[in-house]
Amino acid sequence: MKELIIKDLHVSVEGKEILKGVNLTIKPNETVALLGPNGHGKSTLLATIMGNPKYVVTKGSIILDGEDVLKMKVDERARKGLFLGMQYPSEVPGVVNADFLKAAVNARRETPIKLFEFYRAIESASKKMHISMDMAQRFLNEGFSGGEKKRNEILQMLLLKPDLAMLDEIDSGLDVDALVYVADAIKEVQQTNASFLVISHYEKLYQMICPTRAIVMINGKIAVEGGMELINKIDTQGYEWIKYELGIEIEKDEVDMNKQSIGVCATKEIISKK
Amino acid sequence: MNIFEETNPYIVKKGDSSLPIFDITSNDNISLFIPSNSNIKKITLNIKGSGQVSILETCENNIIDHEINIFENAKVHHSIAFFKDNNEAKYAVNMEKNTEYQGALADFSKGNNTLDFVCNLNGEYAKSNWNLACLSCENDVKKMSVSFFHNAKHTYAKMENYGVCEDEGSIEFLGTSSINKGAKSSATHQNAKIMVFDPKCKAKANPVLCIDENDVEASHAAVVGQINEDHIFYLTSRGIEEETAKKLITLGYLNPILRFFNDESVLERMSENIDGRF
Numbered sequence: 001m002k003e004l005i006i007k008d009l010h011v012s013v014e015g016k017e018i019l020k021g022v023n024l025t026i027k028p029n030e031t032v033a034l035l036g037p038n039g040h041g042k043s044t045l046l047a048t049i050m051g052n053p054k055y056v057v058t059k060g061s062i063i064l065d066g067e068d069v070l071k072m073k074v075d076e077r078a079r080k081g082l083f084l085g086m087q088y089p090s091e092v093p094g095v096v097n098a099d100f101l102k103a104a105v106n107a108r109r110e111t112p113i114k115l116f117e118f119y120r121a122i123e124s125a126s127k128k129m130h131i132s133m134d135m136a137q138r139f140l141n142e143g144f145s146g147g148e149k150k151r152n153e154i155l156q157m158l159l160l161k162p163d164l165a166m167l168d169e170i171d172s173g174l175d176v177d178a179l180v181y182v183a184d185a186i187k188e189v190q191q192t193n194a195s196f197l198v199i200s201h202y203e204k205l206y207q208m209i210c211p212t213r214a215i216v217m218i219n220g221k222i223a224v225e226g227g228m229e230l231i232n233k234i235d236t237q238g239y240e241w242i243k244y245e246l247g248i249e250i251e252k253d254e255v256d257m258n259k260q261s262i263g264v265c266a267t268k269e270i271i272s273k274k
Numbered sequence: 275m276n277i278f279e280e281t282n283p284y285i286v287k288k289g290d291s292s293l294p295i296f297d298i299t300s301n302d303n304i305s306l307f308i309p310s311n312s313n314i315k316k317i318t319l320n321i322k323g324s325g326q327v328s329i330l331e332t333c334e335n336n337i338i339d340h341e342i343n344i345f346e347n348a349k350v351h352h353s354i355a356f357f358k359d360n361n362e363a364k365y366a367v368n369m370e371k372n373t374e375y376q377g378a379l380a381d382f383s384k385g386n387n388t389l390d391f392v393c394n395l396n397g398e399y400a401k402s403n404w405n406l407a408c409l410s411c412e413n414d415v416k417k418m419s420v421s422f423f424h425n426a427k428h429t430y431a432k433m434e435n436y437g438v439c440e441d442e443g444s445i446e447f448l449g450t451s452s453i454n455k456g457a458k459s460s461a462t463h464q465n466a467k468i469m470v471f472d473p474k475c476k477a478k479a480n481p482v483l484c485i486d487e488n489d490v491e492a493s494h495a496a497v498v499g500q501i502n503e504d505h506i507f508y509l510t511s512r513g514i515e516e517e518t519a520k521k522l523i524t525l526g527y528l529n530p531i532l533r534f535f536n537d538e539s540v541l542e543r544m545s546e547n548i549d550g551r552f
Binding site: 078 | 503525
């Protein structure tokens with residue numbers, strides 16, 4: 001990958017506009033930390049880059065090495081080197097983890113991987129993630145704990161060697177040891193000239209993977225850019241200072257109090273009739 | 275062993291060639307093979323003894339009636355594979371006290387097939403598990419009816435029917451679980467799932483529970499739905515093409531039935547049948 005250029009990106013989900021003009025360029029070997037309050041569009045940005053059909057691009061462009069990403073199918077984007085480590089990986093019953101991984105590896109190759117070579121690759125990645133080899137024979141993510149699912153995402157990243165790995169809260173649900181395994185895996189892939197776009201709410205992961213840049217998304221736009229000092233400031237002070245220092249009002253979801261506070265259907269009906 | 279061609283000290287053959295009756299008595303575990311045979315109208319198996327009798331049966335263009343009588347303490351594992359179309363298979367399984375029947379049917383064949391399976395749990399502590407997986411593509415019509423009748427105390431039955439429907443294929447599952455008067459402390463469960471790929475598919479899952487006794491356990495679930503979009507997104511986001519992703523998910527839906535089959539050549543024919551359908 002030479003560069004990924006996102007220009008004036010507007011994205012809606014179920015008719016509601018979430019991204020309202022995102023501009024971002026990611027170059028090789030960059031690790032970009034993506035921060036921001038809940039519900040302001042961080043995950044939407046990652047899912048849109050990967051091509052989740054639930055997210056509708058209404059305006060703007062995503063260009064990868066001169067090619068229009070928005071015209072590519074999801075699998076094409078992956079084969080061009082994009083990878084999304086998901087916040088909530090799907091459980092797919094019946095699909096054996098090893099069969100899935102093999103199909104994913106083979107999708108990038110002209111000739112199918114030899115069984116022995118595949119076994120060695122899985123064994124090596126499993127060791128790094130401290131995942132038992134038995135997991136390869138289980139159904140994809142089914143019955144995995146939250147931490148196991150996240151480690152399985154990173155295992156896939158190690159096998160698929162992406163050019164741009166987008167990681168969506170990959171550290172949530174991980175214990176202290178597992179966080180180290182994940183950070184080590186990221187550092188290993190960083191050595192290959194790959195770029196990262198990483199969402200996390202915690203400074204700890206960022207300290208371990210040393211982002212080259214930090215950006216903060218507020219109200220569906222990138223509001224602030226900086227370095228590690230920005231991450232430290234958010235870690236200690238939260239996001240309120242942005243309002244005072246930059247004059248940006250942070251939008252909050254409005255909650256209908258009636259729906260929230262009354263739990264008896266009959267009462268709700270009476271109120272709605274009034 | 276091939277039940278028609280080979281002899282075995284455990285088996286006594288009676289009846290004529292179109293209506294054969296086999297008396298099977300074994301305290302050891304034995305395996306039998308019932309190959310497709312279009313000359314037969316009805317086959318009767320009387321199974322006695324404490325050994326496990328494993329039966330593998332293949333059906334191709336057959337219209338066959340089956341009666342399987344399982345006598346006290348006997349155990350039967352029965353795996354059925356439908357290969358070519360126009361199968362009309364009827365089964366009546368009659369279970370005495372302390373018996374076990376595990377049935378599995380795989381139908382990945384092209385064409386129209388009908389199943390009418392009835393299991394009568396007549397003796398106390400009779401226990402039965404049933405698993406079915408069925409694929410319907412192009413213009414295939416598959417009608418599968420599975421019924422359990424609990425006629426004694428402490429009986430148990432569990433039914434799992436899975437289907438995948440593509441093109442203009444049609445699948446109809448009818449599941450009947452009936453706990454009759456006197457069958458106290460019995461449990462019956464049924465689960466039907468059909469995955470639908472195309473708008474012209476016809477899929478129906480009809481669960482029926484008839485409960486005529488107290489102190490029983492009964493449950494049913496029936497789902498007809500499309501392939502989960504999130505699953506497709508997850509698989510394609512790893513570079514797997516959408517068609518391959520759908521195939522993996524479909525196989526994942528149907529493949530669990532294969533664990534009930536251990537004959538290599540039958541497994542191979544079933545895989546060929548599935549591979550040829552995408």
